[in-house]
Amino acid sequence: MYIWLSFICAIGFALIHFFSKSMRFADKVPRSKFLSFSAGVAVSYVFVMLLPELKDYQQVLSKELENSPWQYLENHIYIIALVGLVLFYSLERLVKASQKDSQFENTSSGVFWIHMSSFFVYNAIIGYLLVQEEFTTFFGLLFYFIALGVHFVTNDWSLRRDHKQIYDQYGRILLTAAILLGWLLGVLTEVNELVLSILQAFIAGGIILNVLKEELPQEQESSIGSFLIGSFGYAFLLLFV
Template sequence: MFWTTLIYIIGFVIIHLFSKYMKFLKVVPRSRFLSVAGGISVAYVFLHLLPELGHFQSELVGELEGGTWAFIESHIYIVAMIGLAIFYGLEVMVKKSKKGKDGQVRGGSGVFWVHIGTFTLYNSLIGYLLVHDHFENSWGTFFYFIAMGLHFITNDKALRTSHEDDYDKYGRWLLTAAIVIGWMVGIFTEVADVVVSFLVALLAGGVILNVMKEELPEERESSFLSFSIGMVSYSVLLLFI
């Protein structure tokens, strides 16, 4: 497990550090590759992460008595909704901060650091779940790597568009470090299933919002066909493997 996940973590690091050099990821019209990547990420959420939440919920029934955790035991999908809402709120905050300015959020802006700080936690969560998500076999880990790796490319493009030079100077390094730190925490610690289910739910909500906010705006000229190809093809793979 250690060596397998280490290889995948190195892959995540390479994606973060070198995605800026993928010149074909032009903004408008939106790269067909990004739409395919978005479809793959959404397929992974609906065919793996959300069903896994259902599994967690059934496994945890009756194990928790009283308190907040008992509520989450029966309403784990609320956590996914909260994850979606958090990232939606971030996008609204960033867009409002641009109004009346030159369109770039400065490195010294509190908005920039809040935005990047949240994605730093998001990346560390993805690194942690690489170790502690309950994959059935090595294929499960591989498909997680592919889905999240493509998701990282999409996120890098979006954050670079929002923050330009500040993202390359500060943001991408923080996000790269976060994924490694999350993985290291996962290697040396282990938490209860209810905590893992909480983290998976947050990730599911975050992925859905981060994908759709990039695909839906009309000015992006996204490709529904490419999105569908990515979603359908990855769904078939997940269902057969």
């Protein structure tokens, strides 16, 4: 039963990417209330669920490494999350530098494919974790889907802004396929707790960077009311449902 629920979530994520070019509300300034609401949901997910989970992943990693030379290095999982954050930040800086060098504010073809490759891996891991993550309840899976679903909406908006028409031609198709490929790999393969914890921490770093970069609404592009409703409303659901 659970495997089919995870498949439905994977299809949902894939549809968000595939039909993202039709979400024209994301191009409005001031930023639409929906995007500000989704920003609040994503930020709430990071601070209420994602950061506390890193502590659990650290315990798993410490247990797996207790007989290895790496046991003397503390906070392994947070270092891995930091690597994920720094990697995606570096890619964003590369994109901005490419746009600055272009008179048309477009990124170069090479930068586009590097950027898409990183998000392809990012999406594939998320699709993989849909199967491999141990959700204790149906609501745990549902809240995970909601948080990452609205996160993907904002990611698509950001990538389209950076890469223009080439994202609609190729990027959204790649990210659609990545989610489904990751889910399929999750069904066909299984990794130990050590690798799973590393994947979780790496993705956590990437999500944190992407949330802080795009989903904390700027003053001129936000609806503060929608943002507060999204953040506190979703936090309430996570804590009490």
